[in-house]
Amino acid sequence: EDKAAEYNYWIGYTKFFKKDQVGGALANARKGMSSSEYGGKATMLVGDIYAKLSRSCGDPAWEQRLAVIAVIDKYASAKAKDPSISDEANRKIGIYNASLPERQAGFMRKVSEGQSVSLSCLGESVKVRFID
Secondary structure, three states, rough: OOOHHHHHHHHHHHHHOOOHHHHHHHHHHHOOOOOOOOOHHHHHHHHHHHHHHHOOOOOOOHHHHHHHHHHHHHHHHHHOHHHHHHHHHHHHHHHHHHHOOOOOHHOOOHHHHHOEEEEEEOOOOEEEEOOO
């Protein structure tokens, strides 16, 4: 099973970075997240794919910024799984922290901090947090 997860990571990596096949890459990268050796890298790859997909997640002031939460969460999870990628994960988290949703945008949508919101564009939910 670990070999299959590793194999899926490499397929996802190739599809995303070499062939620009985002959907297929995401499916493979997710399967790679269970690898003991490559799980952190696969989780980082899912974060990179989410970052690319976030731009097509709807309203730039809301859905795209909610997707950024998912991106940051994947990078944080990746470095927890594999400390050797902490520097890269922290660098990317630093970049995306500036794009978290604003509290006012949540207030207008009656969404508060800590509330779970589903993102159909990524097929997952995030716990809302704000930049301010």
